[in-house]
Amino acid sequence: MPIGINLLPRRRKKVKRWPVEKLKAWIVVILALYVIGVVSLLGFSLFTARELSQVKAQKAALERKIKEEAKKETLAVLLKDRLSKEEKILKAKINYKGIFEVVNNLSAPEVLFDDVEIERGKLSLSGEATNLASLKDFLDRINASANDFSYAEISSVARTKTGGYTFSLETILSL
Amino acid sequence: MDKPIYIKFAAPAVLIVVFLVTFFLVIPQYNKVKKARQSLSKEKVKIEKLKEKAQALQGLNEYELSEKAEIALKALPAKKDVFQAMGVISRLARETGVIIEKLSASPGEISEETPSKTTPPEGKLAFKLELLGTQEQFHAFLEKLSEFIPLVDTKKVRLRTSEEVASSEFTLELYFSPLPKLLGKPETPLPKLTQEEERTFEMISTLSYYVSEEALAPAPGPSGRANPFTF
Numbered sequence: 001m002p003i004g005i006n007l008l009p010r011r012r013k014k015v016k017r018w019p020v021e022k023l024k025a026w027i028v029v030i031l032a033l034y035v036i037g038v039v040s041l042l043g044f045s046l047f048t049a050r051e052l053s054q055v056k057a058q059k060a061a062l063e064r065k066i067k068e069e070a071k072k073e074t075l076a077v078l079l080k081d082r083l084s085k086e087e088k089i090l091k092a093k094i095n096y097k098g099i100f101e102v103v104n105n106l107s108a109p110e111v112l113f114d115d116v117e118i119e120r121g122k123l124s125l126s127g128e129a130t131n132l133a134s135l136k137d138f139l140d141r142i143n144a145s146a147n148d149f150s151y152a153e154i155s156s157v158a159r160t161k162t163g164g165y166t167f168s169l170e171t172i173l174s175l
Numbered sequence: 176m177d178k179p180i181y182i183k184f185a186a187p188a189v190l191i192v193v194f195l196v197t198f199f200l201v202i203p204q205y206n207k208v209k210k211a212r213q214s215l216s217k218e219k220v221k222i223e224k225l226k227e228k229a230q231a232l233q234g235l236n237e238y239e240l241s242e243k244a245e246i247a248l249k250a251l252p253a254k255k256d257v258f259q260a261m262g263v264i265s266r267l268a269r270e271t272g273v274i275i276e277k278l279s280a281s282p283g284e285i286s287e288e289t290p291s292k293t294t295p296p297e298g299k300l301a302f303k304l305e306l307l308g309t310q311e312q313f314h315a316f317l318e319k320l321s322e323f324i325p326l327v328d329t330k331k332v333r334l335r336t337s338e339e340v341a342s343s344e345f346t347l348e349l350y351f352s353p354l355p356k357l358l359g360k361p362e363t364p365l366p367k368l369t370q371e372e373e374r375t376f377e378m379i380s381t382l383s384y385y386v387s388e389e390a391l392a393p394a395p396g397p398s399g400r401a402n403p404f405t406f
Contacts, residue, residue, distance in 0.1 A: 027189075034193065038201055045204050048211045055218045062225035063361045069232040073365060075240040080366035081355040082247035087375040089251070089326050089350055096317050096332055119331040119346075 099123065099173065102148045106141045110134035118173070123149070125169045128160070135167055142171055150174040224362040231365045243376060250324040250379045255300045255351045257282045263323065263385045264304065264347070271315040273308035276342070299348040301330075306343045310334065313343045323383045326350050 066073070099118060103125070107113070111134055113127035129135035135157070142152040152171035159165055257280050268275045280302045306313065313334055320327055331346035368376070 027186075031189065031193075038196060041201060041204055041208065045208045045211075048208055048215065052211055052215050052218070055215060055222065059218060059222050059225065062222065062229055065229050066225065066232060066361050069229075069235075072232050072235045072237050072240060075237070075244045076235065076365055077355060079240065079244045079247055080368060080372070082244070082251050082352075083368060083372040083375050085350075085352055086247065086251050086326060086379060087371050089328065090375060090378065093321070093328055096329060097314065100314060114336045115333070117331070117333040119333075 094118070094121075094173070099148075102145065106138065106145060108134055108138060111138045121173045123171050123173055124155075125167075125171075127167060129165045129167060132165060135165055139169065142169075148174060221362045224364065228362070228365050243380075246324075246380050246384075247376065249384050250326050250382070252325055252351045253354045255282060255298065255349070257300060260300060260302065260325070260327075260349045264302065266385055267316060267319045267323070268306065271308075271312050271319055273306040273312045273316050273343075275304065276307055277303070277305040279303045298351050298353075299328075300351065302345075302347040302349065304345040304347060306345070307340050308343070310336065310341055313341070320347070323385055324379055326379075 096118065100116075103113075103116070103123070110130040111127060112129075113125050115124075115126035117124040129138070135154075139152055139154060142149050149171040150173075152169060154167055155170050156168045157165055158167075261278060261280065264278060265275065280300060282300060306316065308316075317329065317332065320329060326349075328348045328350070329345060330348055331344070333344040335342050335344075
């Protein structure tokens with residue numbers, strides 16, 4: 001039975017070694033680069049410090065300039081504050097004149113009001129109607145006027161001795 | 176041939192020097208530069224803002240600004256002035272011909288300006304008013320109320336025509352607001368008015384400002400005895 005032994009001469013692998021001189025040269029190069037790096041870092045540090053002091057001086061000068069104009073700034077801040085609040089107040093205001101005009105336009109000669117109250121977006125009307133049909137007609141007109149009133153309801157109605165009807169009506173304003 | 180002793184120790188010495196320089200000079204210096212650059216970029220951003228603000232401030236007309244601020248402050252005063260407001264209401268009533276049957280106010284706290292954190296952004300001074308007159312006069316009164324500053328809001332209106340003379344009840348609210356915290360950091364941008372705010376100013380600048388005559392007139396001295404224990 002054959003045995004797998006190779007008796008042929010083989011070449012020995014040569015271990016490549018760096019020559020000492022070459023190694024020294026590389027170390028010197030690396031050291032030189034390191035020194036250059038350190039010097040550059042120091043230089044950059046100095047440059048940054050100088051730039052920073054220049055920027056700070058510029059900032060201080062600008063701040064001084066702004067401080068000199070402090071009165072203008074105070075007035076601008078005050079004006080902005082007042083006007084933004086006034087804008088909100090004016091927006092929230094109810095147009096009473098418009099409401100009264102709308103109610104007058106919707107009413108008929110057969111429906112008279114003796115008490116009109118507007119509070120927190122609610123309109124309450126009390127009055128007298130000559131007949132039920134005109135009162136119903138008035139209520140229908142209010143409910144149809146969706147731009148001005150969102151919901152209307154008769155809260156009380158009673159017949160009077162004269163044959164008319166006293167009523168109370170409430171509606172939510174959408175004006 | 177033996178090498179000289181300094182050659183033997185050269186490599187470890189260089190290594191030690193490199194180690195020391197790296198840890199005691201390079202790393203701290205690198206961190207310092209890094210921080211300085213960050214600070215520099217922040218400062219540059221601030222400078223841009225400051226430049227913009229300085230330019231904006233230079234473009235403002237102090238006189239015009241002062242006039243505008245005065246009108247805006249009249250429309251929304253910093254403090255509640257119950258006497259001035261009552262005087263104005265009386266004047267409006269006189270101008271529209273209505274008769275004041277009752278006028279009451281609850282000024283509340285004595286403090287007029289309390290710039291604390293708990294202070295609401297704006298305050299209201301409520302008035303209750305009962306008037307006698309015709310419907311047209313009441314409408315005119317309501318209309319006049321919206322034509323003057325300080326700003327007044329009508330919270331409740333009640334018109335009664337059942338009696339011989341028509342009467343009305345009003346709940347009015349006069350606004351006031353403490354002054355804002357003035358001036359923030361220098362780099363805080365200058366507030367700019369929006370179009371709505373410009374329109375609001377246009378609107379309020381057309382409104383009248385009444386100096387209450389009652390508030391200015393000398394009071395007719397109190398009646399009664401100076402010393403209640405003497406006859």
